[in-house]
Amino acid sequence: MLIVNALGGLDNPNAGLDSASALLQNSDEMIVDARAIADAHASGLSAVNVTLGYVMGDEPPYEHTLHELDVWDSIIEAHPDDLLKVLTADDIRRAHAEKRVGVIYGFQNAVQVGTDPSRIAEFAGRGVRIVQLTYNQANHLGDGSMAPENRGLTAFGREVVEAINEQRLMVDLSHSGEATCLEAARISTRPVSINHTGCRAVTDLPRNKTDEELRLVADRGGFVGIYFMPYLNLSGHATAEDVVEHILHAVDVCGEDAVGIGTDGSITGIDDMDAYRATLAEHTAARFAAGVAATGERSDTLPFVLDLCGPGQFRKLIRLLEERGCTSTRIEKILGLNFLAYADRIWS
Known part of the structure; x- marks a missing residue:
């Protein structure tokens, strides 16, 4: 089965806790090693949208993004038998046929565009294929899901959507606020996506999308990916059954041709959960301090579904x-063919 993860990782989350890990490459805290690649193969993964570039923090957004593009290019160039850079939908098909993992370059924020929409063309030339407009907070394009005003796109945000359309890239509305999502879906001249989300009708949290958002994206030929995240259950401890419930609800709203998966997590499981939880508590505290955490995110919530992790x-x-x-x-549609068909519509 062709499997495409519309948002995920190729990193080994244990590597930072295991000094004996044989590193292949390191992009900040994201470590891609031999185990991570082997686990991706074992899982049956055909392609994955990996987050690169600026998302949050103190790094200069544009320069940091260019650096991470260089890092990912070097990772893929060093492992041609295992990884394939995805520029077209046919590259996903090729990765699947050749038993490699296709790597799709995607952003989870668009701050790195600065005030120059022409940078979208530059990023496209470097291989970026997915541009998420906002993270949880507001930026100069529009409001994220945690922005209390719930405004729509800014004038500049509308310019950026136009630039993304011109370059035939995916406009990703994950993490966006409701008004920003609805406006972007309406003004985009090409179908848009929500690559990793849940359904607010099932679990009423702001990181999840309303039926109106889901239906509009699907009706215009777009794609919706359901994540394996704590926001699928109000307790913050989502299970595999919760993932299924959100997928089935999304299918009911969007139809079976528009729904897929965007796990927002890695393939490799956690070896030492106690050590991981300690590190996670520090990371969560830092996210709250920076104002980028989401409702439902706590020090005791895991950023994955415990019974849906590993190869x-x-x-x-x-x-x-x-x-x-x-x-x-x-x-087959949910696991990969729907994303592939959407990629055909956007990237060709």
Whole structure:
């Protein structure tokens, strides 16, 4: 089965806790090593949208983004038998056929555009294929999901959407506020995506999307990816069953041709959960201090679904969808074919 993760990782989350890990490359805290690549192969993953460039923090957004583009280029160039840089939908097909993992370059913020929309063309020339307009907070393009004003796009944000359309890139509305999402979906001349989200009708948290947002994106030929994140349950401790519930609700709202997965997590599981939780508590505190944390994010919540992690995560999801009566055709669409069809519509 062709499997595409519309937002995920190729890093080993244990590597920072394990000095014996054999590093292949390091991009800040994101470590891609031999185990991470082996686990990606074992999972059946065909392609993944990896986050690179500026998301938050003190780094200069534009310069930091150029640096991370260089880093990812070097990772892929060093491992041609395992990884393939994705520029077209056919590159995903090629990665699948050649048993490699396609790496899709994506942003989770667009601050790095600065005040110059022409930078979108520069980033496209470097291989970026997905541009998420905002992170959780507001930026100069529009409001994120945690911005209390819930305003729509700014005038500059509308210029950037136009520039993204011109370069035939994906406009990703994950993390956006509701008004920003609805406006961007309406003004975009090409279908847009929400690559990693949940359904607010199932779990009422701001990182999840309303049925109106989901339906509008789907009706205009877009794509919606459901994540494996704590926001799928009000307790903050989401399970595999929660993931299935959100997928099935999204299918009910959007139709089976618009829904996929964007786990927002890595393939490799956690070896030492106690050590990981200690590190996570520090990381969460820093996110709250920086004002970028989301409602439902706490020091005791894990940024993944505990019973849907590790190389078997996709196989387990397939079994659970089968148990809920999904046909093999529907499952193949959800696991990868819907994203591939959307990529065909946007990148060609």
